[in-house]
Amino acid sequence: MTLRPIVNTTFRKLQNIVGDSNCSRAKEDLACYAYDATARTYMPDAVLFPKNTEEVSGILNLADKYGFFVIPRGSGSGMTGGSLAVKGGAVIVMTRFNRILKIDKENLVAHVQAGVVTGHLHKAVEKVGLFYPPDPSSSEFSTIGGNLAECAGGPRAVKYGVTRDYVLGLEAVLPTGEIINTGVQTAKGVVGYDMTRLLIGSEGTLGIITSTILRLLPLPETVKTMMVIFDKMEIAAEMVSEIIRRHIIPRTIEYMDNASIRCAESYLKTGLPIEAEALLIIEVDGKKKEADIAIKELKSLCMSHGATRVETAKTKEEAANLWKVRKAISPALFQYGPDKINEDIVVPRNRIPDMVRKINALRAKTGLTMASFGHAGDGNIHFNIMLDKKNKEDLKKADAAVETLFDYTLELEGTISGEHGVGITKAPYIAKEIGPVELALMKKIKKVFDPKGILNPCKIFP
Amino acid sequence: MTLRPIVNTTFRKLQNIVGDSNCSRAKEDLACYAYDATARTYMPDAVLFPKNTEEVSGILNLADKYGFFVIPRGSGSGMTGGSLAVKGGAVIVMTRFNRILKIDKENLVAHVQAGVVTGHLHKAVEKVGLFYPPDPSSSEFSTIGGNLAECAGGPRAVKYGVTRDYVLGLEAVLPTGEIINTGVQTAKGVVGYDMTRLLIGSEGTLGIITSTILRLLPLPETVKTMMVIFDKMEIAAEMVSEIIRRHIIPRTIEYMDNASIRCAESYLKTGLPIEAEALLIIEVDGKKKEADIAIKELKSLCMSHGATRVETAKTKEEAANLWKVRKAISPALFQYGPDKINEDIVVPRNRIPDMVRKINALRAKTGLTMASFGHAGDGNIHFNIMLDKKNKEDLKKADAAVETLFDYTLELEGTISGEHGVGITKAPYIAKEIGPVELALMKKIKKVFDPKGILNPCKIFP
Numbered sequence: 013m014t015l016r017p018i019v020n021t022t023f024r025k026l027q028n029i030v031g032d033s034n035c036s037r038a039k040e041d042l043a044c045y046a047y048d049a050t051a052r053t054y055m056p057d058a059v060l061f062p063k064n065t066e067e068v069s070g071i072l073n074l075a076d077k078y079g080f081f082v083i084p085r086g087s088g089s090g091m092t093g094g095s096l097a098v099k100g101g102a103v104i105v106m107t108r109f110n111r112i113l114k115i116d117k118e119n120l121v122a123h124v125q126a127g128v129v130t131g132h133l134h135k136a137v138e139k140v141g142l143f144y145p146p147d148p149s150s151s152e153f154s155t156i157g158g159n160l161a162e163c164a165g166g167p168r169a170v171k172y173g174v175t176r177d178y179v180l181g182l183e184a185v186l187p188t189g190e191i192i193n194t195g196v197q198t199a200k201g202v203v204g205y206d207m208t209r210l211l212i213g214s215e216g217t218l219g220i221i222t223s224t225i226l227r228l229l230p231l232p233e234t235v236k237t238m239m240v241i242f243d244k245m246e247i248a249a250e251m252v253s254e255i256i257r258r259h260i261i262p263r264t265i266e267y268m269d270n271a272s273i274r275c276a277e278s279y280l281k282t283g284l285p286i287e288a289e290a291l292l293i294i295e296v297d298g299k300k301k302e303a304d305i306a307i308k309e310l311k312s313l314c315m316s317h318g319a320t321r322v323e324t325a326k327t328k329e330e331a332a333n334l335w336k337v338r339k340a341i342s343p344a345l346f347q348y349g350p351d352k353i354n355e356d357i358v359v360p361r362n363r364i365p366d367m368v369r370k371i372n373a374l375r376a377k378t379g380l381t382m383a384s385f386g387h388a389g390d391g392n393i394h395f396n397i398m399l400d401k402k403n404k405e406d407l408k409k410a411d412a413a414v415e416t417l418f419d420y421t422l423e424l425e426g427t428i429s430g431e432h433g434v435g436i437t438k439a440p441y442i443a444k445e446i447g448p449v450e451l452a453l454m455k456k457i458k459k460v461f462d463p464k465g466i467l468n469p470c471k472i473f474p
Numbered sequence: 475m476t477l478r479p480i481v482n483t484t485f486r487k488l489q490n491i492v493g494d495s496n497c498s499r500a501k502e503d504l505a506c507y508a509y510d511a512t513a514r515t516y517m518p519d520a521v522l523f524p525k526n527t528e529e530v531s532g533i534l535n536l537a538d539k540y541g542f543f544v545i546p547r548g549s550g551s552g553m554t555g556g557s558l559a560v561k562g563g564a565v566i567v568m569t570r571f572n573r574i575l576k577i578d579k580e581n582l583v584a585h586v587q588a589g590v591v592t593g594h595l596h597k598a599v600e601k602v603g604l605f606y607p608p609d610p611s612s613s614e615f616s617t618i619g620g621n622l623a624e625c626a627g628g629p630r631a632v633k634y635g636v637t638r639d640y641v642l643g644l645e646a647v648l649p650t651g652e653i654i655n656t657g658v659q660t661a662k663g664v665v666g667y668d669m670t671r672l673l674i675g676s677e678g679t680l681g682i683i684t685s686t687i688l689r690l691l692p693l694p695e696t697v698k699t700m701m702v703i704f705d706k707m708e709i710a711a712e713m714v715s716e717i718i719r720r721h722i723i724p725r726t727i728e729y730m731d732n733a734s735i736r737c738a739e740s741y742l743k744t745g746l747p748i749e750a751e752a753l754l755i756i757e758v759d760g761k762k763k764e765a766d767i768a769i770k771e772l773k774s775l776c777m778s779h780g781a782t783r784v785e786t787a788k789t790k791e792e793a794a795n796l797w798k799v800r801k802a803i804s805p806a807l808f809q810y811g812p813d814k815i816n817e818d819i820v821v822p823r824n825r826i827p828d829m830v831r832k833i834n835a836l837r838a839k840t841g842l843t844m845a846s847f848g849h850a851g852d853g854n855i856h857f858n859i860m861l862d863k864k865n866k867e868d869l870k871k872a873d874a875a876v877e878t879l880f881d882y883t884l885e886l887e888g889t890i891s892g893e894h895g896v897g898i899t900k901a902p903y904i905a906k907e908i909g910p911v912e913l914a915l916m917k918k919i920k921k922v923f924d925p926k927g928i929l930n931p932c933k934i935f936p
Binding site for chain 1 (some may be wrong): 497568578579580581582583603624625627629632635636638639648652653654655656658659660661662663664665666667668669671672675680691693694711715718719721723760761763764767820821822823824847852853854860887888889890891893894895896900904907908909911912913915917918919920922934
């Protein structure tokens with residue numbers, strides 16, 4: 013659908029809603045909100061910074077009346093283009109919704125505005141002995157609203173689940189400007205359809221989330237971190253299954269392949285064994301005694317199953333250093349090429365060895381630089397191809413490799429996205445995973461929420 | 475909407491789908507499928523026992539074409555009328571979908587047909603060292619399909635969450651006869667809208683669930699059970715908050731008031747202190763050592779906070795005896811009256827004392843027999859009024875008491891149903907909790923799935 017541009021009279025109405033200093037059509041401002049982590053760029057026609065739900069509602073009322081696109085945006089750190097103004101329109105930046113409204117220590121619940129940075133929430137609840145488990149890699153800058161919109165995951169999901177598992181209810185503004193409240197403030201609640209989880213993971217296409225009620229846990233008494241080095245990639249991959257088979261559920265089992273190790277080492281120079289084919293970062297938490305027992309058990313399990321070295325962090329600083337290795341990969345990868353193709357496939361945990369073999373074969377066949385790492389504990393592998401997209405030959409090979417990988421993922425009974433969402437980058441592939449009847453249903457649901465197609469166009473559906 | 479009756483030619487077509495011996499219009503057969511746990515009775519026009527998804531699809535195709543109502547049914551143990559043929563039509567009994575298709579020990583996943591009895595699944599996965607936490611009180615007879623349709627809870631939700639937290643994906647048949655597959659087989663998955671959780675808790679109004687993929691956990695090494703007696707009801711209620719405040723998360727904290735204790739005692743005659751105002755059954759699980767430590771900590775916490783007695787089960791048999799007390803209440807209540815009004819309100823955990831006071835006041839005011847018990851750990855209280863509904867005076871008082879209680883629940887930021895659903899019994903009250911915009915959205919979603927209004931009419935929406 014092509015809607016109308018934001019004409020001067022419309023923009024003045026928007027100014028009236030958010031105030032002159034909270035909206036702009038200046039090129040330099042628009043440019044700041046034209047990109048996301050996909051490195052694709054689409055200039056919006058206006059950028060708006062509402063401060064409360066009523067203002068968001070007012071903006072959507074206008075959009076409904078005058079016919080322009082609205083694109084909700086948190087920190088713009090999405091991996092699939094969810095916050096890009098693909099067809100122009102007004103980008104609504106939610107960063108002024110930055111208040112933690114309540115941390116209820118008695119009921120283990122937090123009321124949080126959508127623009128709160130996830131890492132800030134972590135710190136605030138941890139200060140009072142509580143714990144918000146979802147921890148996407150972007151947590152230092154991504155917002156709770158964005159996390160909900162994409163149903164963010166992260167490394168701790170193997171034990172604690174994902175964002176949707178911690179949301180009790182939410183407030184959102186519909187494309188018609190109507191404000192809705194969904195869900196409950198309690199641990200249980202089954203009155204009416206589950207609108208909360210329909211909005212979670214809907215990638216900003218059904219409504220703009222303005223605040224949410226989150227479930228918290230008591231903060232685990234201790235966290236223990238270890239790094240395990242493997243000569244052979246397949247032994248590492250097999251190890252992941254073996255841990256779960258032994259009924260040990262660490263809070264993270266992060267995986268890095270040789271390319272990731274080399275890459276992190278050349279960036280950090282901490283003496284990682286660059287000949288190692290794989291590395292796992294395993295973290296357990298809980299009561300001090302149990303965590304100590306679990307980490308010992310894991311150490312002997314790894315050593316008896318072919319690991320070449322195990323390093324256990326003795327202090328918080330040592331643990332932070334181990335994580336530095338894992339976190340270095342993403343930025344360090346750019347030494348291999350100016351452009352990154354980054355997919356977040358998931359396979360059943362025990363199919364990781366198959367997937368590793370497939371990726372090795374693809375690397376050998378294409379000659380492209382590929383690095384994989386990620387949340388092996390839940391089968392969620394971040395598969396990266398580094399290239400120069402201006403090299404059309406390479407780009408073609410990379411696109412074909414991604415498609416092959418998606419097909420193989422589905423063959424292994426996996427999914428093409430564990431946490432990044434579909435957005436625009438995976439929209440061309442959605443029909444590989446979702447059948448025509450199911451897709452048609454989803455589109456009808458979109459129509460129920462957004463009859464005029466105003467909100468976040470071109471996302472999810474091809 | 476009034477649809478057409480099932481005429482002879484239509485019934486013959488139904489016979490062709492499921493086979494002569496798997497359908498009936500005989501009064502004595504219909505009578506067996508005319509009731510549920512609400513004790514209300516509505517005679518269906520036909521009862522059908524399909525054996526696979528294709529047959530369910532065939533039935534719904536016919537319903538779509540010839541216009542008759544279809545009502546899905548598991549074991550008919552629902553508390554709010556979800557499986558009642560309020561307007562007649564064909565009841566589809568799902569009990570032949572009774573196969574556990576796969577228990578995947580490597581990926582901690584089970585593939586289960588909708589008609590499998592939840593307790594059977596418990597036993598099957600526990601046999602291989604795994605654990606399916608949701609455990610509604612009906613688990614010995616209710617089905618997985620019914621549990622999903624209502625989003626069943628149960629006592630373990632305080633630690634483990636509810637049914638929706640364990641469903642990865644499902645297969646369902648739409649009212650049009652189309653078969654859909656939703657969700658994933660993996661721990662993570664965010665491709666498209668969350669149709670899985672839209673169907674969970676939709677009370678059989680959006681589709682008929684035929685099978686599901688469930689997430690399992692490792693079976694906890696040990697379970698420890700204790701019973702704590704309190705002179706004063708409010709001390710017990712306060713205790714529940716205190717336990718969580720100390721960051722101990724038992725797997726159950728079950729509550730019984732004096733009426734429930736008296737009732738269970740007169741049924742079981744095990745020497746319960748009938749003068750005690752309240753009783754908690756607390757259960758912890760995990761590694762043996764931790765569970766031992768936790769139970770000791772709980773014991774001293776309870777004794778130092780005004781409990782009059784703590785009994786810890788030393789064997790599985792002793793634990794089973796403690797649970798017998800809790801499980802005796804429901805049947806035993808009928809000694810107080812032939813009819814039961816049974817609500818499952820939830821309030822934030824620290825508002826339980828307020829709710830207990832309110833119930834006491836209601837009891838004093840009305841003179842009715844009221845007993846409350848339930849899952850205090852998550853604020854989910856089963857509030858019962860025992861009466862003879864033929865006594866119109868009492869019925870009027872009871873209805874008014876329920877409405878007062880619902881209003882107060884919402885005032886305390888709770889919900890009118892934690893696990894039973896809305897069905898027909900709570901439909902008149904849904905607008906107290908769900909706003910008009912949200913209700914209108916839900917009705918539009920119903921229309922998307924079921925444009926002709928064939929499936930499970932009169933449920934949820936008044």
